[in-house]
Amino acid sequence: MDGDGERETMDGEGERETMDGEGEGEKIYGEGERETMDGEDEREAMGGEGETETMDGEEEMNREGERETIDGEGETEEMDGEDGREAMDGEDETETMDGEGERETMDGEDEREAMDGEDETETMDGEGERETMDGEGER
Incomplete structure (x- = not known):
């Protein structure tokens, strides 16, 4: 975003997006994707296959088969089985x-x-x- 050579692709293979030039990567396809907010290693996935998400790099919770809706009708998001x-x-x-x-x-x-x-x-x-x-x- 700041001209430090970050690139972003849509095919979920090695795309990289940096906000402040610290090389955090973000993927879209739920295969070990990584997103950092402040240099910690939080992971976030969209595909619902064993992806982990941490906000402070301390706990990783496995999600299995979660789905999200935008209109607030029947969305379920399973981080810890609830x-x-x-x-x-x-x-x-x-x-x-x-x-x-x-x-x-x-x-x-x-x-x-x-x-x-x-x-x-x-x-x-x-x-x-x-x-x-x-x-x-x-x-």
């Missing part, structure tokens, strides 16, 4: 895509994230900052 739950560090947070009371915690704090722009709050350090997607009520 439907509709996603745990990043062993906490039981749930995540939905329709913006109704979903919770996602990165480090055990309770940050809320909604996609429909209705008074959603998203905190990364538990300090209650507000973020909306339709420009209403953001602080």
